[in-house]
Amino acid sequence: MRLTDKQCQAIRQASNEIFGENTVVIVFGSRIDDSLKGGDIDLLVELPSAIEKPAWLAAKLSAKLSAKVSRLMAGRHVDVLLSAPNLAQLPIHQQAKLTGVTL
Numbered sequence: 738m739r740l741t742d743k744q745c746q747a748i749r750q751a752s753n754e755i756f757g758e759n760t761v762v763i764v765f766g767s768r769i770d771d772s773l774k775g776g777d778i779d780l781l782v783e784l785p786s787a788i789e790k791p792a793w794l795a796a797k798l799s800a801k802l803s804a805k806v807s808r809l810m811a812g813r814h815v816d817v818l819l820s821a822p823n824l825a826q827l828p829i830h831q832q833a834k835l836t837g838v839t840l
Contacts, residue, residue, distance in 0.1 A: 738769050738838050740778070745840045751801045752782055755794060759785045765837030766816075777814040778802070781833035787823035795819050 766779035802815040
């Protein structure tokens, strides 16, 4: 996986600040392939409880991580996908769970 321990820690910390300690964060997409270069950071954030305003919360985490992780990753963009009991599960959720790496 092409993230440092410091970057992983920053991602976990920001996720916990917004969603709480029971949050599971999975990195998926090009960042898990060590043979590739560049690319954004794709995250699946799994929440144990239903949430309100998922788009706003995903944007809030993405902005926080973009600001925080950008300094650590030379401006890489962060995409956030949420999974919660009250949200529809799309094929991308399943793909992220199957291929991703839990932080």
